[in-house]
Amino acid sequence: MRFVLLAVTLTLGLIAGPALAQKPAKPAPTPHPGAEVYQNICQACHMANAMGGEGAGRIPALAKNGALEAAAYPIMVVTGGKGAMPWFRGLLTDQQIADVINYVRTNFGNKYKDKVTPALVAELGVPAPKGGNREQ
């Protein structure tokens, strides 16, 4: 049975290979550069849907978040941390910080038009603390 399946797959592969390569379907949209940062870092707390969570304390939702209107605010929070949230200066580059802020500010129900640049992150960001070893 396994052999048969393999044979079929191979045959299909040979025939469909070139056809698939030229598939005229719309090109996959280029993922937002901030999406990867969001998935690898932010959603550990803020969740994949950016809705946050609530237990003994609260992790704020980033979705439809009015506090994101002034770009300086997320720049300060991401670079310097806030409450339980650690600083990310040093772990992320200013480019990655700009990317992820732009991603969040234009997704999850947020529609802020102005773009954050690495230069703005460099200007407004909080420097990483001394001796702030992240590992326990």
Next chain:
Amino acid sequence: MNWAENGPTRREVLRAIGMMAGTAVLYQAMEVLGHAKETQFAGPPNLQGARPGTKVIVLGAGLAGMLAAYELGKAGYDVQILEYNNRPGGRNWSLYGGDTYTELGGATQKVGFAPGNYLNPGPWRIPYHHRALLHYCKKFGVALEPFIQMNQQALVHSAKAFGGKPMRYRELHADWDGNVAELLSKAIDNRGLDSVLTKDDADRLRLALREWGALDQDFKYTKNYRSSRRRGFERAQGGGVLGEPIPSEPYPFKDIMDSGIWRVVAQHMNLDHQHSMFQPVGGMGMIGRGFAKQVEGKIRFNQKVTSISQQGGKVTVTHTDTGSGVTGTTEADYCVCTIPLSVLSQIDVDCSPGLDAAIHAVPYSNSVKVGLEFKRRFWEEEEAIYGGISFTDREISMISYPSGKLHSDGPAVILGAYTFGPASYKFAGMPPEERIARALEQGSVFHPGRYKEEFIGGATVAWSRSPFTLGCCAQWNEDTRKEHYQTLVAVDNRLVLAGEHASYVGCWMEGAILSSLDAITRLHKRALEA
């Protein structure tokens, strides 16, 4: 004892002081001479004479909170504990078969481990020098057993070395020491150390290197009986006709360098990871249970604290029952608050501006653990790996084999991931089943043909999504220590904070214990002076 002639040995001096002045002096003397360097524990506090009827409310039934309640109760205070979870222990916790855990975001896991098997999501090992914790484990009847930290038979894996094949720790360690010894001995031969060593010392060091690195008569690290006694034989020693062992060939030094083995070796030289280490029999959570027995009937579970007031010469804590939704208040004369700063910074705390700033100044780290249960201990049965840790440069960073119930049959749980740094965020961002699948995939590099094949099920805790802490541990840095630490630990009117965050033994249970003892000692003094 004739000190004038030979000079006393240190042991003789210590014995003499001990005989003359008792153990307290002996202990101080040992400290001066550099022995007995442990965390700061001089014995349990002996608090006495609380004013009758004085009430203390303790927030949090982790180790710090329960110990505070125990010692203050003994001193005569009327003590009550409020706890957010429906169990005691806080981060001291084990997940067993039948347990259910819901993380922030709503994902719920029903743990399916066999009876007796567990995952320790938080602390999992106790250094021998954490004397305060060890003291209370003994006092509260928590049985301990050895935790096997280092195992030379375990594996070390790096994508950058040996074509990605995991190698025995023992072989890499022996080859590292052997090659370094040979190189240093060459440096001596080439007079490279003449500027820092006398001729005599250089000769002595050369001989020492031969012994330390298992070098041959020509000061070379080569394939022979001597080096194989370290790294293992090609054919092991046996009896009878084929009893003669066949030595093994050391690996090229370049590959040893690529493996990064020194990092693993250095980790075990760290004070926190030196033998002996301990674990409770039956899971780390046994400590929390042991402590809870001492304060039985004093803990109110499922209580979410929403505010702490110090108005009107008393402490008033407002809290909501997470089951019924009913909000109430509890009054006391004093408060010991062990709520993690990640949560406390979101609670309305009536305190000095300095303490308020300190509470808001300390973020929390993150880590993810994954427990994987297998049908049998194939790592013991087939590879003679009994406990210890295999290390990898993959995101899971390590897998740890169970130290308990060694050499037994039946299913067993491996710690399949203990993440650090960026990997913690990446893992925590995944749904639990994806974390488990990824840990299984990454860890299978150590035991191909067994790991995935004999897997039964897993459990995982991502600390950034933990409802009761919103993180792993307090993450201090030089600046925040300088600016806020002393304010954070000071008694603020009728309130004092305790927990690992109020210690320099951060992220260890010992830190919580020492912080608690110090906090209640000062609070008791304040109460007597009032």
